[in-house]
Amino acid sequence: MVTRKSPAEIEVMAAAGRVLAAVHELLAGVAQPGVTTGELDRVAEREIRRRGALPSFKGYRGYPATLNTSVNDQIVHAIPADDVILRSGDVLSVDGGVLLDGYHADSAWTSIVGGRDAAHDGVANLVEDTREAMWRGIAALLVGNRLGDVSAAIGEVGAARGYGVIAEHDGHVLGGHGIGRRLHEDPLVLNRGRRGRGMRLKPGLVFAIEPMFTLGAPGWRITQDGWTTQTLDGRIAAHWEHTVAVTEDGPLVLTARADEAERSAALLAC
Ligand code: MG
């Protein structure tokens, strides 16, 4: 069931989003070579609780941690662990969720551990292009557009640059989603689609927009831990995500970090 949120509900979600943004800003500084993903998870949980919120992911369908920390060929949903030590040049996706006053926010970023120069240009471009696809999708979250316009805006970036666009594979689906009182609500937001198709966008709809692209083929599998999703061909993947409300005044990014304010305004203006 698709639910529309009132302005008051969106403001609560924005408060959750601000907590999550602050946690991500902290984690971006911690994610250095030599640090374990288990340590990232402890920092995140401590910070979320210190701010009076709860980690959305912990306990979700039995998920054991606060974050998803997906490295290199892991696309999403990898479980943090103390034996996963970040190395210079690793491509790290950090995904987190925050529950505050009954509402969730969900967002993710990808970076190259040790800095952009620690990886080949092709890898750095994948990370930046996946981020751009997220902003293209967000920019299409306009009243009167259809959901297919959002999916197409995301998928076209990936296709034009030759990436594998992660979507359906072998009967399973990965993509964005509605969000609110539940972490995952209808509808599913595929990362590829056709313009003019799908539900009409109305004020009060709130979506998690989350492109996943890979340097190789778009096939993926879930590993034996039941969570980790990785590329079948072992190629590197990137993943970005924001929680965004559709409003009469345009898309409102509820999880934007301080360093993104300018970027989001510029992209949304075009
Ligand atoms: Mg997420």
Ligand code: MG
């Ligand atoms: Mg999500």
